Amino acid sequence: MKWVTYESGSGRHTGILDGDTVRGLRSGVTLLSLIEAGDHALAEAGDTARRAPEEVRSLEEVRLLAPLPRPPSVRDGLCFLDHLRGSNRALGRSEELHPVWSQIPAFYFTNAGSVAGPHDDVPVAPGSRMFDLELEVGAVIGRGGRDLSPATAERHIVGYTLFNDWTARDHQLRDLALGLGMGKSKDSALTLGPALVTVDELEDHRRDGRLALDLSASVNGDELTRGCLDRMDWTFGELLAFVSRGVDLSPGDVIGSGTVPGGCLLEHVRTPDLAQARWLVPGDVVTLRGQGLGQTRQTVVAGADVQPLSSGF
Template sequence: MRWVTYDGGAGPRAGVLDGENVRGLPPVVTVLSLLEGGDLEEAGESARREPVEVRPLSDVRLLAPIPRPPSVRDGLCFLDHLRGCRRAMDAPDELPAVWSQAPAFYFASPAAVVGPYDDVVISPGSTMFDLELELGAVIGRPGRDLHPDRAESHIVGYTLYNDWTARDLQQLDMAQGIGMGKSKDGAITLGPALVTVDELEPYRRDGRPVLEMSAEVNGVELARGTLDQMDWTFGELLAYLSRGTDLRPGDVIGSGTVPGGCLLEHVDTPDLADFSRWLRPGDVVSLHASGIGSTEQTVRPAPGLTPLRTRAARTAASTTT
């Protein structure tokens, strides 16, 4: 099934895509509540048999399938993406051994989640705003201390994931050394639908989903790749994430960026001269994944920035009063 959260003018509600229509459930029902209650499949069959409403897709606005996940974690499972970023920053391609010991991840902000066609505002103070082409796995069954060979069975489905990043703010985050901060909480795109695992069975090869993914800026392709390029599988990532802690229904886990799927990797690429800059207001960013669908979003200007006084400035001010 292809689950969506949509707004037809009376507030958000959950529904199932049926061709060019949405078959809606009662307003009190959400995709998250169905996951938490273990009722997703039964509710989907009910929506197909006796929907509360049927609306043409053209008449509704699609939101993120889970507008406020319990938690969002973003992995870094494509190591060639990391190598591409290091080359852009004139660092050696060879990765330290730590990258082969465990999959890296960070916690992102559920409050930053936006829908697949929402405008995205540049992070305040940023002049180096970037996109990132990823796939998000959504947890359907809770689990803890999962085995890597069985952990994928806890995934109920997948959705596109755009990890918008303010690269200049990321430099400050990295210099402080305690993880991602203001560089990553501007926006996280999820959508257009939560596509359940059974729907994607035709795309599985050797037990792994092989989805073709691509990203465009202003209609020009930036990157194309497949999910089986992951150095760490979703099963391995979930096993690591669940060590000593619980994964909960509705949690969203990002795959990390498909190699080439961000502007940082292309800043000095001669055959992509149009992308030798960062995103600007008016740019249109689109992600695509076979079996999942597409997103399309327009970049908007950053709001005004109120600067902070540095500690040194505050100390100087206090000594003169």
């Protein structure tokens, strides 16, 4: 099933996509509550939406929100190491990676309170002149767990969604200089959607045990990159196993794959002066596509003014 959260004339609803229509459940039922109630609850709700929906509306009549507008938490991995190599190249650094990158999958916590829907406008992060997109896939936890095994951790995933990890590269350079990891550079927005596509819907795309979903990103209609999810150096099973060491994963948690190689503007920098590179500006239209996952299409708009600190920043 393809689960969506949407707004219509009768308020906010959860429902399933059925071609060009949405079949909605009664008001008050959220996708998170269904996931928390377990696989049977989600399946039964899907059957209800098919047989006896509260409402049926065309996609043109509704505003799609993120399928999980406020997940319990969002972590983002870095599972495509060629993305890191490409970013290092753009920054004038060595493409040879430290051995630790092949020992554990990197991840960080990002802002679960800044989730945007698949067609929402995205403001430039305040003060940023180097605003970027990142093409990713998010795995959504269905069944919680701790200390998961890499061999079985993917069984805890209920479904997948497109994930755009919007990044202020100029803020990121300051974040990294502090040595404490990602902060304001990743704080302003992340996109999930258009739907949470349940695992069973995607099984036909599995190849050699991995989901082989074609993915692409474009800016103003010009394709930036094209890749495939099965090229991850760290699998979702390995990522979830590492993330869950000594920590409970909860239903509804979102875990990002990391950026598909070439799936951000940083990797396409062809000038030694990053400030002169091509970054997103108001009016740009960013589109992500994923085989079986759908499409997000968003316009970048001007962000808020910075309220300066005593230092001037």
